[in-house]
Amino acid sequence: MSEYSIEFQGQTYATDVQGFLKQRLVWSPELAVHMAKLDGVDLTHEHWEIINYFRDYYDDYNIPPPMRMVIRVFKKAFGEDNANSRYLLQLFPEGATKAASKFAGLPKPKNCK
Numbered sequence: 001m002s003e004y005s006i007e008f009q010g011q012t013y014a015t016d017v018q019g020f021l022k023q024r025l026v027w028s029p030e031l032a033v034h035m036a037k038l039d040g041v042d043l044t045h046e047h048w049e050i051i052n053y054f055r056d057y058y059d060d061y062n063i064p065p066p067m068r069m070v071i072r073v074f075k076k077a078f079g080e081d082n083a084n085s086r087y088l089l090q091l092f093p094e095g096a097t098k099a100a101s102k103f104a105g106l107p108k109p110k111n112c113k
Helices: 030-037 045-061 067-078 083-091 096-101
Strands: 004-009 011-013
Touching: 004 030, 004 045, 030 096, 045 067, 045 083, 067 083, 067 096, 083 096
Parallel strands: none
Antiparallel strands: 004 011
């Protein structure tokens, strides 16, 4: 077992030092809410739109989506006001790609510290 973990509903989930799940298949929406709360984030509908997009993209390409791709897709879907880096940083102060990947149960993106 990993030296880092999250306890949730009587289960222990192995993580890396930054709280990313070691096994993405153990992920659940309830676990995502718990993980976000541990980081001081209350997930809203807007967070879930991004988290679900990240999960779908990962399922298709086996990597988290690049931020430019996220912004492009969200501009088309939700308009200019809700698809820019400032808006995403309001939702995910730790960094949208990093935090959305974490809460989506995905591995940490290679370009994130």
